[in-house]
Amino acid sequence: MNMTADPRDRGGPAQPLLLVNDLRKHFPVRGGLLGRQIATVQAVDDVSFSVRKGETLGIVGESGCGKSTTARLLMRLIEPDAGDVVFDGDPVGDRHGLSVNAMRRQMQMVFQDSYSSLNPRMTMAESVAYAPRMHGLPAKEALSRAEDLLAQVGLNPRQYARRYPHELSGGQRQRVNVARALALEPRLVILDEAVSALDKSIEAQVLNLLAELKARFNLTYLFISHDLNVVEYVSDRVLVMYLGRVVETGPVEAIYARPRHPYTRALFASKPTLDPDRRTKEMPLTGDPPNPINPPSGCRFRTRCAFAQAICAELVPPLAAPLDGADDSGAHLVACHLPHAQQVLHA
Amino acid sequence: MSQATAELVRRELGPVEITPIAAAPGYWKAVGQRLMRDPVTIAVTVILLGIIFISIAAPLVAGADPYAGSVLARLKPIGTPGHWLGTDETGRDLWARLCYGGRLSLLAGILPVSISLVVGGFLGILAGYAGGLVGTLIMRTMDVFYAFPSILLAIAICGLLGNGLSNSVIALSVVFIPPMVRISETVTTQARHLDFVEAARASGTTTMQIIRHHVLANVLGPILVYATSLISVSIILSAGLSFLGLGVTPPQAEWGLMLNSLRQAIYVQPYVAALPGVMIFITSMCFNLMSDGFRSAMDVRLNK
Amino acid sequence: MPDIMPVEAPVLQVDDLTVRFRRRGMDVAAVNGVSFALARGETLTILGESGSGKSVSLKALMGLLPDYAQIEGDVWLDGKPVLELPPAELAKLRGSAVSMIFQEPMAALDPVYTIGEQIAETIVQHEAVSRATAMRRTLDLLDHVKIPSAARRMKNYPHELSGGMRQRAMIALALACSPSVLLADEPTTALDVTVQIQILLLLRQLQEEFGMAIVFVTHDVGAAAEISDRIAVMYAGRFVETATTREIMRSPRHPYTEGLLASTVHGGLRGRVLETIPGAPPNLAHLPQGCAFAPRCRHAREICAHGEVPVTVSPTGAMVRCVRAAPVPAQEVSA
Numbered sequence: 001m002n003m004t005a006d007p008r009d010r011g012g013p014a015q016p017l018l019l020v021n022d023l024r025k026h027f028p029v030r031g032g033l034l035g036r037q038i039a040t041v042q043a044v045d046d047v048s049f050s051v052r053k054g055e056t057l058g059i060v061g062e063s064g065c066g067k068s069t070t071a072r073l074l075m076r077l078i079e080p081d082a083g084d085v086v087f088d089g090d091p092v093g094d095r096h097g098l099s100v101n102a103m104r105r106q107m108q109m110v111f112q113d114s115y116s117s118l119n120p121r122m123t124m125a126e127s128v129a130y131a132p133r134m135h136g137l138p139a140k141e142a143l144s145r146a147e148d149l150l151a152q153v154g155l156n157p158r159q160y161a162r163r164y165p166h167e168l169s170g171g172q173r174q175r176v177n178v179a180r181a182l183a184l185e186p187r188l189v190i191l192d193e194a195v196s197a198l199d200k201s202i203e204a205q206v207l208n209l210l211a212e213l214k215a216r217f218n219l220t221y222l223f224i225s226h227d228l229n230v231v232e233y234v235s236d237r238v239l240v241m242y243l244g245r246v247v248e249t250g251p252v253e254a255i256y257a258r259p260r261h262p263y264t265r266a267l268f269a270s271k272p273t274l275d276p277d278r279r280t281k282e283m284p285l286t287g288d289p290p291n292p293i294n295p296p297s298g299c300r301f302r303t304r305c306a307f308a309q310a311i312c313a314e315l316v317p318p319l320a321a322p323l324d325g326a327d328d329s330g331a332h333l334v335a336c337h338l339p340h341a342q343q344v345l346h347a
Numbered sequence: 348m349s350q351a352t353a354e355l356v357r358r359e360l361g362p363v364e365i366t367p368i369a370a371a372p373g374y375w376k377a378v379g380q381r382l383m384r385d386p387v388t389i390a391v392t393v394i395l396l397g398i399i400f401i402s403i404a405a406p407l408v409a410g411a412d413p414y415a416g417s418v419l420a421r422l423k424p425i426g427t428p429g430h431w432l433g434t435d436e437t438g439r440d441l442w443a444r445l446c447y448g449g450r451l452s453l454l455a456g457i458l459p460v461s462i463s464l465v466v467g468g469f470l471g472i473l474a475g476y477a478g479g480l481v482g483t484l485i486m487r488t489m490d491v492f493y494a495f496p497s498i499l500l501a502i503a504i505c506g507l508l509g510n511g512l513s514n515s516v517i518a519l520s521v522v523f524i525p526p527m528v529r530i531s532e533t534v535t536t537q538a539r540h541l542d543f544v545e546a547a548r549a550s551g552t553t554t555m556q557i558i559r560h561h562v563l564a565n566v567l568g569p570i571l572v573y574a575t576s577l578i579s580v581s582i583i584l585s586a587g588l589s590f591l592g593l594g595v596t597p598p599q600a601e602w603g604l605m606l607n608s609l610r611q612a613i614y615v616q617p618y619v620a621a622l623p624g625v626m627i628f629i630t631s632m633c634f635n636l637m638s639d640g641f642r643s644a645m646d647v648r649l650n651k
Numbered sequence: 652m653p654d655i656m657p658v659e660a661p662v663l664q665v666d667d668l669t670v671r672f673r674r675r676g677m678d679v680a681a682v683n684g685v686s687f688a689l690a691r692g693e694t695l696t697i698l699g700e701s702g703s704g705k706s707v708s709l710k711a712l713m714g715l716l717p718d719y720a721q722i723e724g725d726v727w728l729d730g731k732p733v734l735e736l737p738p739a740e741l742a743k744l745r746g747s748a749v750s751m752i753f754q755e756p757m758a759a760l761d762p763v764y765t766i767g768e769q770i771a772e773t774i775v776q777h778e779a780v781s782r783a784t785a786m787r788r789t790l791d792l793l794d795h796v797k798i799p800s801a802a803r804r805m806k807n808y809p810h811e812l813s814g815g816m817r818q819r820a821m822i823a824l825a826l827a828c829s830p831s832v833l834l835a836d837e838p839t840t841a842l843d844v845t846v847q848i849q850i851l852l853l854l855r856q857l858q859e860e861f862g863m864a865i866v867f868v869t870h871d872v873g874a875a876a877e878i879s880d881r882i883a884v885m886y887a888g889r890f891v892e893t894a895t896t897r898e899i900m901r902s903p904r905h906p907y908t909e910g911l912l913a914s915t916v917h918g919g920l921r922g923r924v925l926e927t928i929p930g931a932p933p934n935l936a937h938l939p940q941g942c943a944f945a946p947r948c949r950h951a952r953e954i955c956a957h958g959e960v961p962v963t964v965s966p967t968g969a970m971v972r973c974v975r976a977a978p979v980p981a982q983e984v985s986a
């Protein structure tokens with residue numbers, strides 16, 4: 001990953017572009033006569049990770065795991081209850097660090113629903129030019145940049161600049177969303193299930209586009225998805241989340257080849273096979289993902305884990321190096337108390 | 348398109364689009380097309396424009412002085428030569444009074460709604476977008492006003508301020524502000540959670556910029572439809588206020604006032620006495636149907 | 652002429668099904684001549700992307716399309732001509748001979764009745780047994796679909812169940828009267844991957860127990876590989892290739908099938924540019940002449956844009972609708 005000199009770069013390649021520490025967000029559930037708080041949705045709890053410059057970090061997990069909430073917390077669309085976010089050495093929201101507005105000029109997001117992400121009353125060029133214009137760029141220059149970006153994402157501006165969202169297909173709209181995210185020249189782009197709603201053949205096109213743009217503009221990606229295959233294809237490192245907590249993280253080859261956490265193993269085993277002669281015979285995991293309202297104490301996976309012991313209910317397992325000692329590079333971390341639960345039974 | 352972009356396009360994208368997409372009209376054009384295909388709305392709008400035109404051009408169309416009464420010509424029936432719609436209880440030509448009366452009645456209908464649209468719309472959009480304490484404060488204040496039936500509230504305010512057209516306009520504006528605030532707040536709250544508004548927030552632009560560029564265009568449609576439907580209510584309420592002696596004062600011509608003064612004549616010349624009521628009915632009905640038409644036209648479900 | 656002839660009498664036979672939506676300002680050819688036959692206990696997956704017409708085909712089989720749909724062709728279910736039946740007869744078939752499960756369980760479940768009541772009511776309506784018998788069978792069904800504590804769950808309303816359990820309740824409802832054919836319209840698309848595999852395994856198991864035939868509609872190649880005996884690849888309202896699952900996954904013959912499989916993302920492709928099918932699916936209101944896939948096909952020739960595309964049926968019953976598969980010289984077997 002060559003980091004050609006970005007004038008905004010502070011701290012060089014060794015410093016992570018994004019450092020997240022103990023991020024927490026609980027949503028109150030109100031009910032009853034006076035709308036008092038009767039329960040809490042513990043959406044994100046003590047989530048910590050880092051993103052290196054120029055890499056793609058994949059965040060994978062099922063519904064209710066908190067990955068989309070994490071994305072919104074990073075963009076400050078929701079205010080976190082606790083935790084720090086440090087962008088290239090500058091704490092975000094801190095008086096001496098980076099203001100939220102300044103952070104948003106360096107970090108942008110692409111959402112899942114390509115249609116509702118675009119203002120139905122604005123043309124494509126207007127949508128892309130909106131943010132630069134509001135930040136002070138003269139209208140003509142903003143429009144010119146918008147047209148250039150549309151071309152960069154593979155849409156001929158002559159044909160698409162004056163179209164409305166309902167005139168474009170899902171894949172084309174998502175390209176516009178990517179162009180819009182790039183309009184402020186960010187360094188980090190969060191892709192929140194950005195290709196999940198697209199047809200498979202269109203998804204491949206957009207993934208190719210994202211790879212091209214990453215190289216062209218020296219971007220760093222945070223790729224959030226529930227699709228295990230896509231995450232494996234796209235990421236350099238992977239974060240696995242379950243019910244608001246990180247259960248495993250590490251380089252993509254290590255995680256996918258030797259998943260250590262019982263949940264990660266079950267997740268990967270649930271992937272449909274593409275080989276009709278080797279069909280899945282047994283269910284790796286039974287039941288539904290539990291409710292993030294009042295989750296289990298200690299390790300949140302213990303209610304579905306075959307290896308659960310007493311300690312799992314009492315203590316939240318910290319994210320630490322694997323207990324079988326096989327991986328000592330320190331890159332692969334697992335949140336599990338039990339060594340025998342972390343053993344991979346078959347390669 | 349800049350030179351560099353044109354170069355990029357030529358190099359990478361080629362001249363031909365593999366799957367051409369059919370052009371489709373923008374949102375407002377599509378609404379216009381739907382309206383053109385709706386005969387009821389067109390008819391009603393034409394009638395309304397006619398009424399408005401006649402009111403504005405009253406001096407040219409009336410053909411008689413609305414204030415000139417004649418004891419001899421009192422309560423003439425419809426079809427009397429020289430007074431084709433008859434005369435009222437002081438002998439004034441009814442057609443002239445209806446024409447001139449239209450000015451005040453329409454004014455009393457449209458002005459309060461316009462004022463409440465601006466004030467109520469602003470408050471409602473603010474409450475809807477900001478939410479939290481500000482929103483709650485605004486909405487609960489409006490709720491207090493909601494406790495009163497509209498006509499009673501209008502009467503109370505008119506009673507406080509005195510009668511006269513301007514006071515009744517003020518009273519009606521106050522009556523209409525809470526419902527305008529409520530609908531604006533509802534629509535804005537819905538719009539606020541849409542992804543493109545979140546995306547705009549994520550791009551670091553200010554609240555006012557977001558409201559102006561993203562929220563307003565998507566919110567004004569339903570608000571305007573609601574406002575149009577309020578016009579008919581406003582006409583009837585102001586006529587009611589005049590009827591009760593609280594709005595326009597004699598000898599001015601205004602449909603509600605005319606209904607009041609012609610009340611006793613109902614046994615003598617029932618058709619003539621009913622005429623102002625007919626005008627109120629037609630006008631408010633037309634505004635109602637027009638707002639219905641706008642609402643269905645704006646419901647255009649553009650295919651994704 | 653059906654594309655594949657199974658050995659015994661097929662439980663579902665579709666001949667040249669065509670569906671056009673004609674309304675003011677719209678004329679869409681959603682389905683353009685679909686034919687297939689399904690044997691008892693067999694699973695056919697219709698694999699296609701959005702706009703291919705797969706869901707419309709499924710709905711046509713049960714007569715669930717709106718009034719402005721013009722349907723042509725023949726559909727025989729258990730020997731009965733479905734498209735010609737009067738509405739009352741068709742209503743009797745639905746639920747008893749053929750039933751459907753959806754992507755969203757709330758499309759099938761009524762929110763104001765408990766799931767026990769809904770399933771029992773279906774049984775009573777179709778089979779005129781006593782309510783007590785129906786309740787007993789409902790309990791049995793809920794056990795079959797692996798809903799834990801079935802006796803208690805019977806008294807729950809749909810919103811009280813989790814997503815996966817609602818899916819299972821919907822499947823129980825669909826199987827209440829032991830239909831011969833189960834139509835499944837993307838039932839696993841919206842599910843988490845761990846729930847998806849449970850439902851796929853459940854469907855396989857239930858098929859063995861109940862012996863019904865399944866028509867499974869999806870865009871997910873993985874789900875298709877897990878559950879089907881045969882796959883029919885659909886594009887622009889037509890089947891472009893049908894074959895056994897093994898043949899489709901190992902040796903696809905139609906360029907669209909090849910493209911679809913090649914563009915399916917998996918980890919083994921890391922670091923490589925993905926192969927893609929250029930362009931986008933055609934507008935069903937303006938289908939091009941000749942082969943609908945030709946504008947996007949890398950092997951397209953002059954002849955593809957004109958005239959009928961030849962259909963080749965192999966001895967094993969596999970079908971390909973492509974000029975490249977036609978044997979030389981041009982001895983075509985057209986449908």
